[in-house]
Amino acid sequence: xxxxxxxxxxxxxxxxxxxxxxxxxxxxxxxxxxxxxxxxxxxxxxxxxxxxxxxxxxxxxxxxxxxxxxxxxxxxxxxxxxxxxxxxxxxxxxxxxxxxxxxxxxxxxxxxxxxxxxxxxxxxxxxxxxxxxxxxxxxxxxxxxxxxxxxxxxxxxxxxxxxxxxxxxxxxxxxxxxxxxxxxxxxxxxxxxxxxxxxxxxxxxxxxxxxxxxxxxxxxxxxxxxxxxxxxxxxxxxxxxxxxxxxxxxxxxxxxxxxxxxxxxxxxxxxxxxxxxxxxxxxxxxxxxxxxxxxxxxxxxxxxxxxxxxxxxxxxxxxxxxxxxxxxxxxxxxxxxxxxxxxxxxxxxxxxxxx
Amino acid sequence: xxxxxxxxxxxxxxxxxxxxxxxxxxxxxxxxxxxxxxxxxxxxxxxxxxxxxxxxxxxxxxxxxxxxxxxxxxxxxxxxxxxxxxxxxxxxxxxxxxxxxxxxxxxxxxxxxxxxxxxxxxxxxxxxxxxxxxxxxxxxxxxxxxxxxxxxxxxxxxxxxxxxxxxxxxxxxxxxxxxxxxxxxxxxxxxxxxxxxxxxxxxxxxxxxxxxxxxxxxxxxxxxxxxxxxxxxxxxxxxxxxxxxxxxxxxxxxxxxxxxxxxxxxxxxxxxxxxxxxxxxxxxxxxxxxxxxxxxxxxxxxxxxxxxxxxxxxxxxxxxxxxxxxxxxxxxxxxxxxxxxxxxxxxxxxxxxxx
DNA sequence: TTTTAGCACTCTCGGCTTTAGAGTGCTAAG
DNA sequence: CTTAGCACTCTAAAGCCGAGAGTGCTAAAA
Numbered sequence: 001x002x003x004x005x006x007x008x009x010x011x012x013x014x015x016x017x018x019x020x021x022x023x024x025x026x027x028x029x030x031x032x033x034x035x036x037x038x039x040x041x042x043x044x045x046x047x048x049x050x051x052x053x054x055x056x057x058x059x060x061x062x063x064x065x066x067x068x069x070x071x072x073x074x075x076x077x078x079x080x081x082x083x084x085x086x087x088x089x090x091x092x093x094x095x096x097x098x099x100x101x102x103x104x105x106x107x108x109x110x111x112x113x114x115x116x117x118x119x120x121x122x123x124x125x126x127x128x129x130x131x132x133x134x135x136x137x138x139x140x141x142x143x144x145x146x147x148x149x150x151x152x153x154x155x156x157x158x159x160x161x162x163x164x165x166x167x168x169x170x171x172x173x174x175x176x177x178x179x180x181x182x183x184x185x186x187x188x189x190x191x192x193x194x195x196x197x198x199x200x201x202x203x204x205x206x207x208x209x210x211x212x213x214x215x216x217x218x219x220x221x222x223x224x225x226x227x228x229x230x231x232x233x234x235x236x237x238x239x240x241x242x243x244x245x246x247x248x249x250x251x252x253x254x255x256x257x258x259x260x261x262x263x264x265x266x267x268x269x270x271x272x273x274x275x276x277x278x279x280x281x282x283x284x285x286x287x288x289x290x291x292x293x294x295x296x297x298x299x300x301x302x303x304x305x306x307x308x309x310x311x312x313x314x315x316x317x318x319x320x321x322x323x324x325x326x327x328x329x330x331x332x333x334x335x336x337x338x339x340x341x342x343x344x345x346x347x348x349x350x351x352x353x354x355x
Numbered sequence: 356x357x358x359x360x361x362x363x364x365x366x367x368x369x370x371x372x373x374x375x376x377x378x379x380x381x382x383x384x385x386x387x388x389x390x391x392x393x394x395x396x397x398x399x400x401x402x403x404x405x406x407x408x409x410x411x412x413x414x415x416x417x418x419x420x421x422x423x424x425x426x427x428x429x430x431x432x433x434x435x436x437x438x439x440x441x442x443x444x445x446x447x448x449x450x451x452x453x454x455x456x457x458x459x460x461x462x463x464x465x466x467x468x469x470x471x472x473x474x475x476x477x478x479x480x481x482x483x484x485x486x487x488x489x490x491x492x493x494x495x496x497x498x499x500x501x502x503x504x505x506x507x508x509x510x511x512x513x514x515x516x517x518x519x520x521x522x523x524x525x526x527x528x529x530x531x532x533x534x535x536x537x538x539x540x541x542x543x544x545x546x547x548x549x550x551x552x553x554x555x556x557x558x559x560x561x562x563x564x565x566x567x568x569x570x571x572x573x574x575x576x577x578x579x580x581x582x583x584x585x586x587x588x589x590x591x592x593x594x595x596x597x598x599x600x601x602x603x604x605x606x607x608x609x610x611x612x613x614x615x616x617x618x619x620x621x622x623x624x625x626x627x628x629x630x631x632x633x634x635x636x637x638x639x640x641x642x643x644x645x646x647x648x649x650x651x652x653x654x655x656x657x658x659x660x661x662x663x664x665x666x667x668x669x670x671x672x673x674x675x676x677x678x679x680x681x682x683x684x685x686x687x688x689x690x691x692x693x694x695x696x697x698x699x700x701x702x703x704x705x706x707x708x709x710x
Numbered sequence: 711t712t713t714t715a716g717c718a719c720t721c722t723c724g725g726c727t728t729t730a731g732a733g734t735g736c737t738a739a740g
Numbered sequence: 741c742t743t744a745g746c747a748c749t750c751t752a753a754a755g756c757c758g759a760g761a762g763t764g765c766t767a768a769a770a
Binding site: 391405406409 | 731732734735
Binding site: 054 | 760761762763764
């Protein structure tokens with residue numbers, strides 16, 4: 001579930017080497033200092049001398065799992081080192097029932113919109129991890145029309161209110177060719193509601209436009225209104241892709257990200273969204289938790305960051321992705337189960353909301 | 356219009372002293388280095404020797420307009436110095452027609468909601484000034500009910516859609532005591548629309564609750580529905596106070612704000628909103644552009660920042676405030692007219708939207 | 711063959727000193 | 741009142757030094 005298949009297989013490391021690597025990564029995650037042989041020898045509890053440990057570390061460096069900032073500074077895991085650690089060595093600390101319950105309560109609180117829910121959940125993620133929390137807004141490939149309403153604003157402008165799925169409300173203003181009266185609009189809305197409530201919005205669109213547009217001239221006034229409204233109402237994909245980020249400021253506290261310029265670029269990436277959306281799209285179709293370590297994400301700005309994500313699904317349909325973004329040196333053992341459980345709880349909450 | 360009455364009057368400075376102060380502030384704003392007597396003497400074009408300038412500078416320091424970072428480092432304006440500069444010395448560079456036209460085009464673009472408009476305008480402000488742009492969302496003390504719609508979601512949950520003023524759409528979910536059928540809800544909405552469209556929402560609330568609640572038992576089924584819906588629908592002030600910030604990342608580029616920790620606190624203040632809202636509230640009732648320099652704002656986090664704001668009004672009613680936040684050392688002569696004009700243009704855009 | 715002790719070596723970091731340069735304040739002369 | 745001159749102050753950058761941490765290598769021990 002938590003595992004991700006490793007890209008590029010790893011040579012087999014013997015038991016002891018793995019144990020030392022594990023101890024080193026854990027130690028480094030704990031206090032952020034390069035780990036030296038003496039420290040590691042003590043830490044690992046294997047009753048080895050520093051000299052022996054040094055030999056092992058040299059091997060691990062050779063293999064690309066570790067890196068020395070400089071000659072006399074102990075070692076630090078590379079992205080590859082973290083990857084092996086996560087795939088093969090990591091002890092996950094699953095949340096206990098009490099924690100899950102706390103989470104559930106926070107997520108189950110009544111909200112007005114999925115956007116509000118997303119914000120609240122990303123706040124939650126960032127608050128607990130002290131990293132940046134991200135929640136991609138639910139998007140469904142099947143969007144069901146629940147209700148539509150037209151309201152004349154002025155001469156040629158009509159306010160359209162769409163209720164989609166179960167409680168997603170959208171409104172847009174459309175320009176019409178001619179002014180419409182309140183009664184006309186009501187009738188048109190009524191017609192659409194009668195005919196299409198509960199139908200997939202794509203189908204509605206096709207049905208209306210394909211069948212009716214060509215015969216427009218022969219239609220009665222009501223149907224002409226319906227068609228003009230519908231044309232614009234269902235014109236564009238009504239649910240845009242988007243996400244919310246919370247707790248960016250936490251990233252300013254991590255010593256690992258102290259480079260102001262890098263940090264600025266990272267924040268700008270959060271705002272531009274394009275790149276990150278691309279990344280999250282990749283996670284949509286993954287099963288369970290997905291982790292990108294540093295360079296693995298393929299984005300320059302995320303060089304020193306890791307991204308931990310999980311998709312959330314309702315009835316087998318993937319609605320979106322959530323996760324956290326933080327420095328590569330993060331407490332994976334804690335973060336991974338949290339992201340995993342949060343995704344499940346969010347799914348559950350959305351499921352409940354459904355009915 | 357641009358002026359703000361000075362808190363704490365200033366002793367009169369003679370012409371030459373003022374001229375030197377002006378030159379110094381302008382120079383400092385230009386290149387951010389403390390200005391020395393030699394530089395200033397050359398800069399001011401007064402044909403004075405550095406020694407003379409030094410004497411003047413010593414006086415200005417005495418009076419609290421300037422400050423020396425240390426013995427041999429030239430001088431820097433204090434908040435008080437900036438204040439006098441802005442109130443009495445500043446040359447405003449009004450936008451030329453071409454610039455205004457560009458702005459107008461950006462602001463007049465069609466939008467779906469006032470929130471979108473606010474975002475777009477704060478983007479605009481931050482983009483031009485390369486500072487953080489802020490737009491407080493329109494809020495009216497008179498909120499007119501335009502249309503209301505009820506939609507049954509499930510057993511005891513009803514989706515309420517409110518169209519307020521001209522095109523502000525709000526939706527909320529309310530819990531009801533008993534399940535309601537679609538027809539009942541339609542009738543209730545119909546009744547409310549018939550009776551109260553165009554009325555102030557406060558009045559609607561009072562009218563419904565005061566007059567009807569007590570006589571509830573004697574009401575027919577329709578009116579009972581109406582009352583239960585209305586009770587919750589109009590329960591809370593439906594328009595919350597809020598603002599949007601854009602271009603925070605620009606602040607990470609100003610050399611003046613290079614302290615990571617200060618910057619973090621500033622960003623957190625943006626998120627918490629409480630404090631800044633308080634500040635903006637003060638600007639709501641001011642006429643024209645208002646400027647807070649450093650400590651003047653009364654917020655620790657804004658110590659090294661200035662805030663330039665202007666309220667925007669439609670038909671004499673103040674709807675909100677917009678402005679920019681940046682380091683104390685900003686190009687006031689450019690920023691102030693921009694904020695001023697932007698506020699007017701936004702007001703104009705909202706005015707147009709009205710009909 | 712593997713592990714370990716010993717040792718010389720390397721590199722960083724903090725503190726210290728030095729130096730150049732910028733800018734000041736004061737004084738006395740114009 | 742203005743200005744030239746000068747001694748003085750302070751910073752910032754550069755260089756130097758020593759302590760400390762950690763390494764790699766070698767040779768001995770297990």
